[in-house]
Amino acid sequence: MTLTAGESMESFSSEELTLWRMLQRAQVRIAQVLEADLLVEHDLPLASYEVLLQLFEAPERRLRMNDLADRVLLSRSGLTRLIDRLQRDGLVEREACTSDARGLFAVLTDAGAARLAEAGPTYLRGVRAQFLDMLDADELRQCAVMLNKLLPASGTEPC
Amino acid sequence: MTLTAGESMESFSSEELTLWRMLQRAQVRIAQVLEADLLVEHDLPLASYEVLLQLFEAPERRLRMNDLADRVLLSRSGLTRLIDRLQRDGLVEREACTSDARGLFAVLTDAGAARLAEAGPTYLRGVRAQFLDMLDADELRQCAVMLNKLLPASGTEPC
DNA sequence: CTTAGAACGTTGCACGCGCATCTACACAGC
DNA sequence: GCTGTGTAGATGCGCGTGCAACGTTCTAAG
Numbered sequence: 001m002t003l004t005a006g007e008s009m010e011s012f013s014s015e016e017l018t019l020w021r022m023l024q025r026a027q028v029r030i031a032q033v034l035e036a037d038l039l040v041e042h043d044l045p046l047a048s049y050e051v052l053l054q055l056f057e058a059p060e061r062r063l064r065m066n067d068l069a070d071r072v073l074l075s076r077s078g079l080t081r082l083i084d085r086l087q088r089d090g091l092v093e094r095e096a097c098t099s100d101a102r103g104l105f106a107v108l109t110d111a112g113a114a115r116l117a118e119a120g121p122t123y124l125r126g127v128r129a130q131f132l133d134m135l136d137a138d139e140l141r142q143c144a145v146m147l148n149k150l151l152p153a154s155g156t157e158p159c
Numbered sequence: 160m161t162l163t164a165g166e167s168m169e170s171f172s173s174e175e176l177t178l179w180r181m182l183q184r185a186q187v188r189i190a191q192v193l194e195a196d197l198l199v200e201h202d203l204p205l206a207s208y209e210v211l212l213q214l215f216e217a218p219e220r221r222l223r224m225n226d227l228a229d230r231v232l233l234s235r236s237g238l239t240r241l242i243d244r245l246q247r248d249g250l251v252e253r254e255a256c257t258s259d260a261r262g263l264f265a266v267l268t269d270a271g272a273a274r275l276a277e278a279g280p281t282y283l284r285g286v287r288a289q290f291l292d293m294l295d296a297d298e299l300r301q302c303a304v305m306l307n308k309l310l311p312a313s314g315t316e317p318c
Numbered sequence: 319c320t321t322a323g324a325a326c327g328t329t330g331c332a333c334g335c336g337c338a339t340c341t342a343c344a345c346a347g348c
Numbered sequence: 349g350c351t352g353t354g355t356a357g358a359t360g361c362g363c364g365t366g367c368a369a370c371g372t373t374c375t376a377a378g
Contacts, residue, residue, distance in 0.1 A: 020286045020298060022306040027186035029310075030179075047364090051199050065327060073187050078365050080328055085364095102176075102326040102373045127179045134308045140178060142301050147181040149293045151188075206334090222356060232337050239358055241334085259354045261343045334365085343376075344355075 030130040037126050042119040047072065048086060049123060051079075052116040053091065055108035062095065062107040069127055163257065189289040196285050201278040205232065207245060208282060210238075211275040214267035221254065221264040250274055 035046040054059050054071045063071070070081040083106050086092040097103030108116075135143065140145035169237065180214075194205040213222050213230045221228070230239040242265050245251040250271035254263030 003256065015303075016282070016291050016299075017286060019303055019306065020290055022303075022310055023186060023290070024190065026230065026306055026309045027182060032232075045364090066325085073184065073191075075366050076327065077329080077367080098327095100326080100374075104327065118370070124176070127176060131179055131182070131309065132175050135305055139301070139305050139308075140175075142298070143305060144174070144178055144181075144300050145177065146294055146302060147185055149298075150185045150290065151181055204334090225355090235357065236359080237335050243358095244334095256330080256356095259344075259356080263357065320378085322377080323375085325370085327370105328372100329368105331368090331372075332366095335363085336361105337363105338361090340357105340359075340360105341351100342356085344353100346351100346353080348349105348351080 005109070030127075032123050033130055034123065034126045038119055041122050042115070044115065044119050047074070048081060049116070049119055051082060051086065052091060052108060052112050052119075055106060056113060056116055059060070060107075062105040065104050065106060068106055070090075076151075088114070167226050167249070175318055192289055193232075193285045196281050197236065203274065203278050206233070206241060206276070207250075208278055210265075210270050211243065211267060211278075213276055214265060215272060220267040220272070223256070224263050224265060227265055241295060243290060245271070 028110055031046060038044045040044055050072045051068065054068060055063055065079060065083070068083075069076050072079070074076065074082065083092055083094065086106075089096060090111060093107045093109055095105040095107050097105055132140065190205060196272060197203045197205055197208055209231050214222055224238055225235065225241070227242075228235050231238070233241065240296065242251055242253065245265075246253060250268060252266045254264040254266050254270055256264055291299065
């Protein structure tokens with residue numbers, strides 16, 4: 001607990017932490033390139049793309065605000081503003097929920113689906129170039145196994 | 160190229176993209192927990208921690224602003240502001256570069272090293288709990304191999 | 319029916335970031 | 349020497365985000 005700086009620091013440069021930092025770098029770099037591509041080719045931020053995609057995949061192309069926020073890893077307020085922008089651009093609409101007057105659906109419009117279809121190839125190409133094509137089939141499988149171990153766990157916080 | 164929405168969308172939900180999105184989620188979730196822990200226990204944002212760590216690992220605990228910006232994946236302006244804050248808190252100092260009057264070093268102060276030493280265990284514990292402990296030794300090795308494939312590549316943009 | 323508490327979404331505020339721009343300096347070439 | 353091009357950092361500005369607080373609505377207890 002009460003280590004001097006010199007003592008406790010040894011472990012900081014361990015392989016372990018290097019691995020985590022590499023993961024961080026990889027994810028950030030891929031996301032940066034992806035966002036830049038989407039912005040240049042379709043004037044669509046990555047976060048917006050992901051919202052449209054989630055809505056597209058949802059039944060009836062609609063999702064509760066709360067659900068959506070969880071899926072795109074955004075705070076509720078952050079999603080409110082993002083949906084504001086998407087609605088202003090006509091890509092999404094808000095619709096009241098009949099069974100729960102508090103609830104609101106974000107619904108993908110036809111224009112939104114079209115925009116998503118436009119941007120999809122760019123996104124797909126970026127993910128392949130930056131990520132999928134770098135690894136062989138075996139590695140992708142192992143990657144899936146590891147990510148499955150990582151993900152449910154991070155949602156199940158102890159205590 | 161000119162696919163209808165229905166056509167081009169099939170591939171969007173492919174395993175491939177799911178994998179990328181899982182990677183994204185994993186990284187973001189881990190970083191969120193890490194940042195929350197550092198903030199609660201040491202009032203230190205993750206980005207600040209990473210700057211201090213980079214400086215600590217650098218020869219003479221100093222780095223050029225430009226170098227540092229690359230290492231922490233921040234824009235130059237972003238780093239300028241961040242160093243402003245760290246300097247205000249006495250964790251870092253700016254020092255002129257004798258060989259290049261344009262250059263500035265960011266130098267870790269003793270207070271900065273102490274703060275880093277305080278926060279280190281929290282960081283380490285978080286990374287272990289969220290990431291390292293979830294995988295076995297074999298997987299960690301494979302992870303390292305994959306990340307090595309991913310990382311240099313994302314820095315070597317074609318065209 | 320009334321009331322306490324929780325849940326859903328929105329809004330005020332401050333913060334942190336990136337882009338474009340600016341200044342200062344370095345390193346050519348003349 | 350001077351001038352033009354490139355680089356290192358800093359600054360003005362706008363944008364996007366999270367936190368805390370708020371209004372509204374649902375649910376449960378009395």
